[in-house]
Structures are given as C-alpha cells and as structure tokens.
Amino acid sequence: MDAKKLGLVFFPAFDWAISPVHPEREERLLYTRDQIVEEGLLDMPSIQEYKPNMAKVSDIERVHIGVPDIKSLITNAHLVSSGGVIAAADAVMRGEVDRAFALTRPPGHHAMRVVHGTRGFCAINNEAIMVEHLRKVYGVRKVAIVDTDVHHGDGTQDIFYHDPETLFISFHQDGRTLYPGTGFTDELGSPMALGTTINIPLPPGTTDAGLHTVLDHLVMPVLADFKPDIIINSAGQDNHYSDPLANMNITAQGYARLADKLKADIAVLEGGYSIESALPYINVGIILAMAGMDYSKVIEPDIHQCPSEPLSVTRAIKKVIVEQQNMWAMREKLRSEAVAQAGDFWSRTRNIFYDETGINEQQTETVRLCPKCSGYLLIVTEAYGSGFDCKSAFIAVISWNACARCRQAAVDAVYKAKKQGKYQHYFVQNKYEDRLEKM
Numbered sequence: 001m002d003a004k005k006l007g008l009v010f011f012p013a014f015d016w017a018i019s020p021v022h023p024e025r026e027e028r029l030l031y032t033r034d035q036i037v038e039e040g041l042l043d044m045p046s047i048q049e050y051k052p053n054m055a056k057v058s059d060i061e062r063v064h065i066g067v068p069d070i071k072s073l074i075t076n077a078h079l080v081s082s083g084g085v086i087a088a089a090d091a092v093m094r095g096e097v098d099r100a101f102a103l104t105r106p107p108g109h110h111a112m113r114v115v116h117g118t119r120g121f122c123a124i125n126n127e128a129i130m131v132e133h134l135r136k137v138y139g140v141r142k143v144a145i146v147d148t149d150v151h152h153g154d155g156t157q158d159i160f161y162h163d164p165e166t167l168f169i170s171f172h173q174d175g176r177t178l179y180p181g182t183g184f185t186d187e188l189g190s191p192m193a194l195g196t197t198i199n200i201p202l203p204p205g206t207t208d209a210g211l212h213t214v215l216d217h218l219v220m221p222v223l224a225d226f227k228p229d230i231i232i233n234s235a236g237q238d239n240h241y242s243d244p245l246a247n248m249n250i251t252a253q254g255y256a257r258l259a260d261k262l263k264a265d266i267a268v269l270e271g272g273y274s275i276e277s278a279l280p281y282i283n284v285g286i287i288l289a290m291a292g293m294d295y296s297k298v299i300e301p302d303i304h305q306c307p308s309e310p311l312s313v314t315r316a317i318k319k320v321i322v323e324q325q326n327m328w329a330m331r332e333k334l335r336s337e338a339v340a341q342a343g344d345f346w347s348r349t350r351n352i353f354y355d356e357t358g359i360n361e362q363q364t365e366t367v368r369l370c371p372k373c374s375g376y377l378l379i380v381t382e383a384y385g386s387g388f389d390c391k392s393a394f395i396a397v398i399s400w401n402a403c404a405r406c407r408q409a410a411v412d413a414v415y416k417a418k419k420q421g422k423y424q425h426y427f428v429q430n431k432y433e434d435r436l437e438k439m
C-alpha cells in the first residue's frame with residue numbers, strides 16, 4: 001500500500017461534559033491519544049497533526065437556526081469541535097494532505113437544523129457545518145456522507161432531507177431497539193431529493209461479515225453511481241462488540257477495513273463509548289487505513305469475546321440490502337412520481353425529543369417544489385417542557401440557487417406570519433445571500 005498523507009485534528013474538550021461519569025466524556029479521546037503516541041504515529045512522515053480553530057457563529061448559522069439564538073445554546077467547546085472539523089477539511093482542500101480525520105468532541109450527528117437544546121449529546125452538527133463551509137469556500141457541490149455510528153444520524157438526515165446534492169447513507173442498529181428510534185428504510189428524502197437518504201437498519205448482533213456485505217453490495221455501488229465530489233465519514237465507533245450503549249459486534253479490523261474501502265476524504269469522530277477496550281484500537285486502525293498503511297496487526301486483546309453472527313441476523317441483513325438496492329435502481333421513477341403527487345408543496349410534521357433537557361419540539365416543514373430552483377422551506381417550531389418556557393418560531397430557509405419568485409415568496413411568508421403574531425421569533429435563513437436574519 002502507498003503511504004498517503006493524513007491530517008489529524010484532536011480536541012478532547014476538557015471543559016465540556018454532560019456530567020463527570022457520563023459516557024460522553026474527555027477520556028474517550030485521551031486513551032486514543034495515548035495509544036497513537038505509543039505507536040509512534042505522530043512521528044510518521046505520512047501523518048500531520050493540525051490544531052483546531054474556533055468556528056465562527058456565521059459558520060454555524062449556515063446550517064442551524066437556534067431558538068432564540070444559537071450562541072445561548074452552545075459552549076466554546078462546541079465552536080472548537082466544529083472548528084476542528086473545518087480545519088481538517090481545509091487541510092484536504094488546500095492539498096496539504098490526501099485525507100483527514102477530525103477526532104473532536106462534542107459530537108454532532110443528532111443535531112438537526114432547528115436547535116432548541118442538546119439531543120443525543122449533540123447541539124450543533126459538525127459534518128453539516130463543514131459541508132456548508134466546503135460549498136461556500138471551495139464551491140464543492142456533490143457530497144456523500146456515510147454515517148457509520150451505531151445510532152441513526154437523524155440530525156444529518158434532517159438537515160439534508162430536501163437536498164438532492166447530498167447523499168446521506170446511514171447504517172445503524174435498528175431503531176426499534178436503539179436511540180433515537182428512527183432511520184427506517186422508508187425515510188428516503190423529500191420528493192425532489194427522493195433516494196438521496198438511504199437508511200440501512202441492522203439487527204442487533206451484526207458482525208464484520210454482515211457489515212462488509214452491506215458495504216460491498218449496497219454502500220460502495222451506490223457511491224459509485226452517485227459520483228460525489230467528496231466523501232465524508234461520520235465515524236462513530238459504538239458498533240464495537242464491547243460498547244456499553246449498543247448491541248452490535250463489529251471489531252477494530254472491521255472498522256479499519258471499512259475505512260480502507262470507503263476512502264473517505266474526511267472522517268469526523270462521532271460516538272463510541274468503550275473507552276479503553278475499543279476506542280484506541282478502532283482509532284489506530286482507521287488512522288492506519290486512511291494513511292494507506294498496514295493495519296492488519298491492530299487487534300483487541302479480548303477479541304475472543306466477540307460473538308459470531310447468527311443465521312437469522314445474516315438473513316435479515318440480506319433482506320435490507322435487497323430492499324434498498326431495489327429502491328436505488330428505481331429512484332428516478334420514484335422521485336418523479338413523488339414530485340407529481342406532491343404538486344407545489346410537500347410537508348411533514350414531527351415530534352422531536354431533546355433527551356438532555358426533556359424538551360419536546362413539534363415541528364412542521366413545508367417545502368416549495370419549484371421547477372426552476374431548489375425552492376424554499378418554511379418551518380413552524382414550538383418547543384415545550386417542564387421548567388422550560390415555551391419557545392416558538394416561524395422560519396423561512398431560502399436555497400442557495402433560489403429563483404427571484406421563491407426568494408420573494410419566502411420573505412413574504414415570514415412577514416405575513418409576523419403580522420399575525422402567533423410565534424415568538426421570526427427568521428430568514430438566506431443561503432442565497434449567505435446570512436441568517438432575525439426579522
């Protein structure tokens with residue numbers, strides 16, 4: 001294998017934790033850092049370390065609308081974690097390294113477009129913030145995000161649900177058995193983007209064998225068809241057989257071979273809570289694979305504890321693969337049918353739960369399906385919870401390529417809502433002019 005230059009960014013966030021004994025804590029990265037230093041990886045000419053910068057609020061507001069504002073919902077640690085992911089992307093885009101891996105926390109893949117608080121340990125979505133940075137600064141358009149965390153990447157899915165230029169693929173433990181309880185095969189994207197959200201729910205007990213069948217027969221062929229300009233890996237490591245929060249049986253070798261196949265331009269750390277038994281091995285395996293080096297010797301000392309895959313699990317995996325292969329083959333037909341059926345507008349209403357703070361959000365999105373542009377999106381959001389003042393907002397999101405009529409219609413909708421005065425806050429997220437305006 002040729003040695004490739006790999007950029008690494010570390011940010012363990014010493015001052016950010018949900019609580020001192022919470023599984024999402026700084027030791028997640030400290031053990032990994034020790035292992036990397038012990039293996040001499042940082043002294044290798046093919047590996048270059050970068051320092052994170054702080055992301056700017058304007059970077060975050062390209063993606064998120066915080067109610068009442070994003071600054072009051074996050075800490076400096078969030079800005080550094082996002083800034084670290086941006087630094088990794090910049091190193092790749094400037095051609096200083098072939099690939100990069102940002103090992104930062106807090107994680108981000110459960111954070112949705114509208115933010116009322118923290119859910120699934122996430123307040124802002126690091127990958128989405130990086131994608132919008134890549135689009136704004138480097139003109140990147142077609143992006144694939146492959147989420148390999150054991151939990152469904154519901155935040156990333158939400159943010160790109162109406163975007164046909166972002167392919168979001170998530171495999172995860174079946175939502176009927178694990179947080180956040182979503183990520184089923186019928187969540188495919190809204191009509192104009194139908195088929196560019198692909199969920200692969202896997203049964204508890206899936207091993208390396210099942211996972212690599214999914215990669216070889218579904219993920220890799222879909223990526224080859226989609227031809228993204230850039231591939232991003234939301235690299236969660238909680239599919240490991242020793243992880244305390246989930247029930248999958250993936251090994252460090254399974255993850256390293258995944259990284260080797262995927263050849264992501266940028267990997268971004270998500271979850272993974274088996275702090276001593278798994279994370280150092282998985283991270284070293286991924287780093288070696290991304291750097292094009294030999295990873296075959298990275299093996300957990302307790303590997304004999306990893307169970308084999310029951311036949312019923314293997315069969316269930318094959319069924320999901322066939323279902324999504326068929327969807328992908330039919331995607332253009334399905335999309336034109338869905339667009340025709342929706343007419344001018346498509347909408348959905350959801351309940352979104354913020355487990356950290358016990359907030360319940362009721363949200364309705366209405367998408368304008370415009371034949372001339374990517375249209376606009378209207379969002380009505382109301383959040384309530386005990387000890388939490390009800391917060392409501394009316395939001396218009398104008399797409400980056402919106403036609404003049406859509407831009408006007410979106411702003412008019414906000415003015416009309418404001419005149420009626422049913423909500424507390426009014427926003428226009430104007431991607432066409434790259435700014436978030438509070439009205």
Ligand SMILES: [Zn+2]
Pocket residue numbers: 149150151236238270271272
């Ligand atoms: Zn996770």
Ligand SMILES: [Zn+2]
Pocket residue numbers: 370371372373374375402403404405406
């Ligand atoms: Zn339009």
